[in-house]
Amino acid sequence: DTGVSQNPRHKITKRGQNVTFRCDPISEHNRLYWYRQTLGQGPEFLTYFQNEAQLEKSRLLSDRFSAERPKGSFSTLEIQRTEQGDSAMYLCASSLDGGLGYTFGSGTRLTVV
Amino acid sequence: AQSVTQLDSQVPVFEEAPVELRCNYSSSVSVYLFWYVQYPNQGLQLLLKYLSGSTLVESINGFEAEFNKSQTSFHLRKPSVHISDTAEYFCAVSGRGGSEKLVFGKGTKLTVNP
Numbered sequence: 001d002t003g004v005s006q007n008p009r010h011k012i013t014k015r016g017q018n019v020t021f022r023c024d025p026i027s028e029h030n031r032l033y034w035y036r037q038t039l040g041q042g043p044e045f046l047t048y049f050q051n052e053a054q055l056e057k058s059r060l061l062s063d064r065f066s067a068e069r070p071k072g073s074f075s076t077l078e079i080q081r082t083e084q085g086d087s088a089m090y091l092c093a094s095s096l097d098g099g100l101g102y103t104f105g106s107g108t109r110l111t112v113v
Numbered sequence: 114a115q116s117v118t119q120l121d122s123q124v125p126v127f128e129e130a131p132v133e134l135r136c137n138y139s140s141s142v143s144v145y146l147f148w149y150v151q152y153p154n155q156g157l158q159l160l161l162k163y164l165s166g167s168t169l170v171e172s173i174n175g176f177e178a179e180f181n182k183s184q185t186s187f188h189l190r191k192p193s194v195h196i197s198d199t200a201e202y203f204c205a206v207s208g209r210g211g212s213e214k215l216v217f218g219k220g221t222k223l224t225v226n227p
Contacts, residue, residue, distance in 0.1 A: 004156070031213065042117075042203050042217030043157070056212060091156060098213045100145060100164060104156035 004105035006092050012111045013082055020078045021108045025094030032075050033102060034067055035091040036060065043091055049075060082112045115140040115206045119218035127226050128196055134189040134221045136178075136204030146187040147205040147215065148178055157203065163187065174198075199225045 005024040013019050025032050030051050035043035046065070047057045051072035061067075064082075069075040079086055089109050093102035120135040138144065145164050149157040161172040168180040178189045187204060201222050205215040 033214070040122075040219065042205075042219050043215075045214040045216070048213060056214065058214075093157075095213075101147065101159050101162050102215070104149075104158070106154075106156040 004092055004094050004103050006090075006105035006108050008108060009106065010109050010111075012113060015084060015112055016081055018078065018080045019082060019110060020076050021090055021092075021110075023075045023077070023092030023094075023105060025074070025092070026096075026103055027073075029094035029096045029103070030072065031095040031098060032069055033093040033095070034075070034077055035093065037089040037091055037107070038087075046077075079110075082110075084112045086110060087112045115144065115208055115216045117204050117206050117216055117218035119204055119221050121221050122219065123222045123224070125224045125226060126194055129193050131192050132190065132194050132198075132223065134202050134204075134223065136187045136189065136218060138185050138187065138204070138206045140185075140206060140208060143209040144206045145209060146178075146180060147207075148172075148176070148187070148189050149203045149205060149217075151201045151203065151220075153200075160189075160202070194223070194225045196225050196227060199223060 007022045033048040034046040037043045049069040064080045067077045089107045091107045093104040095102045116139050118137045126132050147162045148160040150160045151157045161170045163180045171177045176191045201220045203220045204218045
């Protein structure tokens with residue numbers, strides 16, 4: 001088991017373009033979480049899945065953001081019509097036992113120019 | 114809802130000195146408490162957690178934290194730090210029996226100097 005894997009590690013995109021990130025959780029974990037971390041801040045919750053069901057979404061997740069976990073395994077996070085304010089580190093985490101401690105991936109750093 | 118305040122954004126110390134990173138939380142329900150560490154260009158790693166039982170919890174690399182319900186605090190301590198402890202440390206809280214999301218503080222950057 002190689003832990004939580006996120007791809008790509010870095011993404012530079014022009015404002016207005018769409019981007020998609022992928023997260024592969026630890027295989028036996030049924031819960032998957034997305035967080036966003038901006039410079040000088042702690043991670044902020046975006047959304048989480050239990051198996052393929054999206055159970056909670058933050059108000060931070062505007063209409064331009066969509067997350068899926070189609071077969072309860074990997075997950076994708078898509079941002080449409082990117083804005084400079086979307087520049088951040090996007091972190092994925094997985095867990096077997098709910099909010100009792102996650103395993104985080106290394107993150108995808110998005111830069112919108 | 115929960116919130117976390119990490120009182121120090123940066124803490125510089127010399128190697129082998131003791132250190133305390135402060136964390137206070139607020140919550141209307143009982144909580145679970147966590148400390149995560151983030152090394153440069155890496156994701157967050159769970160350092161230690163308080164779920165129930167003994168209020169003093171320890172990590173494998175010499176850190177400890179004590180849950181103080183009356184002061185709503187969960188300060189992180191180490192009696193003697195190493196250069197390799199240089200990292201950013203995040204305190205986090207989740208509510209028992211409710212949302213599984215973690216609410217993080219803004220982090221404390223610990224720099225250990227030789």
